[in-house]
Amino acid sequence: MEKTITVLPGDGIGPEVMKGALRVLKAIESRFQHRFTVTEMPIGGKAIDETGNPLPPETLEQCKKSDAVLLGAVGGPKWDGMDQRPEHGLLQIRKELNVFANLRPVKAFSPLADISPLKPELIENVDLVFVRELTGGLYFAQPKGRSGSDEAVDTLYYHRQEIERVVKKAFELAASRTGKLTSVDKANVLESSKLWREVVNEIAMSFPDVKVDHMLVDNAAMQLVRNPAQFDVIVTENMFGDILSDEASMITGSLGMLASASLSEEGAGLFEPVHGSAPDIAGTNTANPLGMVLSAAMMLRHSFHMNEEADAIEMAVQEVLNAKFRTGDIQTKKSRVSTTDEMVEQLVYR
Amino acid sequence: MEKTITVLPGDGIGPEVMKGALRVLKAIESRFQHRFTVTEMPIGGKAIDETGNPLPPETLEQCKKSDAVLLGAVGGPKWDGMDQRPEHGLLQIRKELNVFANLRPVKAFSPLADISPLKPELIENVDLVFVRELTGGLYFAQPKGRSGSDEAVDTLYYHRQEIERVVKKAFELAASRTGKLTSVDKANVLESSKLWREVVNEIAMSFPDVKVDHMLVDNAAMQLVRNPAQFDVIVTENMFGDILSDEASMITGSLGMLASASLSEEGAGLFEPVHGSAPDIAGTNTANPLGMVLSAAMMLRHSFHMNEEADAIEMAVQEVLNAKFRTGDIQTKKSRVSTTDEMVEQLVYR
Ligand SMILES: CC(C)[C@H](C(=O)O)[C@@H](O)C(=O)O
Ligand SMILES: CC(C)[C@H](C(=O)O)[C@@H](O)C(=O)O
Numbered sequence: 001m002e003k004t005i006t007v008l009p010g011d012g013i014g015p016e017v018m019k020g021a022l023r024v025l026k027a028i029e030s031r032f033q034h035r036f037t038v039t040e041m042p043i044g045g046k047a048i049d050e051t052g053n054p055l056p057p058e059t060l061e062q063c064k065k066s067d068a069v070l071l072g073a074v075g076g077p078k079w080d081g082m083d084q085r086p087e088h089g090l091l092q093i094r095k096e097l098n099v100f101a102n103l104r105p106v107k108a109f110s111p112l113a114d115i116s117p118l119k120p121e122l123i124e125n126v127d128l129v130f131v132r133e134l135t136g137g138l139y140f141a142q143p144k145g146r147s148g149s150d151e152a153v154d155t156l157y158y159h160r161q162e163i164e165r166v167v168k169k170a171f172e173l174a175a176s177r178t179g180k181l182t183s184v185d186k187a188n189v190l191e192s193s194k195l196w197r198e199v200v201n202e203i204a205m206s207f208p209d210v211k212v213d214h215m216l217v218d219n220a221a222m223q224l225v226r227n228p229a230q231f232d233v234i235v236t237e238n239m240f241g242d243i244l245s246d247e248a249s250m251i252t253g254s255l256g257m258l259a260s261a262s263l264s265e266e267g268a269g270l271f272e273p274v275h276g277s278a279p280d281i282a283g284t285n286t287a288n289p290l291g292m293v294l295s296a297a298m299m300l301r302h303s304f305h306m307n308e309e310a311d312a313i314e315m316a317v318q319e320v321l322n323a324k325f326r327t328g329d330i331q332t333k334k335s336r337v338s339t340t341d342e343m344v345e346q347l348v349y350r
Numbered sequence: 351m352e353k354t355i356t357v358l359p360g361d362g363i364g365p366e367v368m369k370g371a372l373r374v375l376k377a378i379e380s381r382f383q384h385r386f387t388v389t390e391m392p393i394g395g396k397a398i399d400e401t402g403n404p405l406p407p408e409t410l411e412q413c414k415k416s417d418a419v420l421l422g423a424v425g426g427p428k429w430d431g432m433d434q435r436p437e438h439g440l441l442q443i444r445k446e447l448n449v450f451a452n453l454r455p456v457k458a459f460s461p462l463a464d465i466s467p468l469k470p471e472l473i474e475n476v477d478l479v480f481v482r483e484l485t486g487g488l489y490f491a492q493p494k495g496r497s498g499s500d501e502a503v504d505t506l507y508y509h510r511q512e513i514e515r516v517v518k519k520a521f522e523l524a525a526s527r528t529g530k531l532t533s534v535d536k537a538n539v540l541e542s543s544k545l546w547r548e549v550v551n552e553i554a555m556s557f558p559d560v561k562v563d564h565m566l567v568d569n570a571a572m573q574l575v576r577n578p579a580q581f582d583v584i585v586t587e588n589m590f591g592d593i594l595s596d597e598a599s600m601i602t603g604s605l606g607m608l609a610s611a612s613l614s615e616e617g618a619g620l621f622e623p624v625h626g627s628a629p630d631i632a633g634t635n636t637a638n639p640l641g642m643v644l645s646a647a648m649m650l651r652h653s654f655h656m657n658e659e660a661d662a663i664e665m666a667v668q669e670v671l672n673a674k675f676r677t678g679d680i681q682t683k684k685s686r687v688s689t690t691d692e693m694v695e696q697l698v699y700r
Binding site for chain 2: 075085087091117118119122138139141144145146149150151152153154155156157158159160188189190191192195196198217218219221222224225226227239240242243244245246247249250255
């Protein structure tokens, strides 16, 4: 198959981990006889430096006309306090591509059980997916701003349709898995959560085989530590999803392991690791490339329907971990530390 | 000393744990020669049942004229879907008493290390306090409501003064402890967080001995699991504080252990356990009374300046745990399970 991919390496460790993902995709191309046409474009801080805009129109245009978008990470102290923020590029591209459903799978890798802060018996059977609403809520709604130096406001607004489409995706996903969905909200305090809960209950009627629970966000934050194996699919609004999915990354032991897929109704999906740009270790060839590589696998699966190819990558990751190759963030007592490039080499070689 | 206390047992397990706290306070009265005049008033679901209002004016009036307020918990499925919600009583009393600074200490109890989902070496040295802004933000600001059945909005608004007063309390607390303060926000996305960060940086100038860090809320959710011992005082806005403090309760192994103090500039403080009304176990004499009892200790310390008395309660709790008395939520393999009343008896006896 022929596919076009726009690649947005971004800032910090973004370019390093992206290089790794592209090497892995090259290996997939030749093993499975595909042709990926890759176009690299600037976003975030790099785009601010080059054009004064964290999401230049050319970047957006290129993304829109490609089959999928791979993104590294954006941001760094260099752009702190500037008018233009690298993060705005990320938020804008999510909004412009209308990728409202952000899938963040969290699965315990058994060879990494040692490095999780949680007790091993609690994480053994964890295999959950967050479906985070990604283009609404506190991140985007108006009014949002300052009145003078004394007042600031953000708005948590949801329209029923914004909730419906992401909740439907979550139900579909739950139906294709164990049939268990947890919807997280704060319906005892927030009006937007009451609407959220109503919509979930309505859509539930079309999915009689999915068992749906409602959980308050404070309780969810606790339950993810107390007993994460109780969850299968978790659907929640933008900000709660941001907080809970980062928290849940600790189940795998490192944020560096987590991948994400952001999907729209149609059109290009956006695939990015959950970790950030980690400016402190940028350029040192020590970043964990697995979150980025697994995001590329999600692209193959969700945008290109290349399941076998995605499986091949995920199996290679499992094997490399089994063989005790580790970047610093997932190091155990018995493992020697590999560089970013060495990890990728091990993957490609499998 | 003579002090007046308004007691709001509330719903679910509220009345049971409150009964325990009152027995402990009786013991303190006679041991230290104080006189506590206790007036019990309805709040939450109980108040809805009795008066149609989750915070009847008589309850509020009584609270305002007393030296301190002890609260159990509110809410339960019985009042779900009603126009009047028990939680509104809780939110209103916080607002009316103007208790903007909610202190939630989280300390690992060494005899409970076994029951924490976190590895023991991570929690050994945890001794942190959340200072949660309690009367502003998404919980209270207008507009908040529905437009028809399709749209809902909540508002995250902060005025500089609301931030200043709670942040000042946090700096004072940090200065009296190890001098380390972490301010949690989402300044890369929220305007209210940018204002929050500015105010923190301004107030920092008056506290040159306090080392202050800013941390994004998603990262904080992760760090609280990864390495909770890195924190001393954590200050944050209302909703983030709600989520993070429940999450952090898992360090102690059970939400049932956590106490809180909500303080105003002057006037009665409000003291309540962090746990909710746990309707599923209400009336079974199995609830953990320690969060409520420790909240009473916080009342003695913060509102009545009775440090020795508060110490006595906290030491009794430690001893009872050392002696392996446990309610179901903090049970270990080697402990037999005590009832709520038995736990309280053990406390009083010490
Ligand atoms: C960088 C930031 C704007 C972003 C977010 O909050 O969505 C990140 O934390 C994420 O989760 O992808
Ligand atoms: C019951 C609820 C309204 C309350 C809150 O969200 O503040 C509770 O979760 C708490 O943390 O005290």
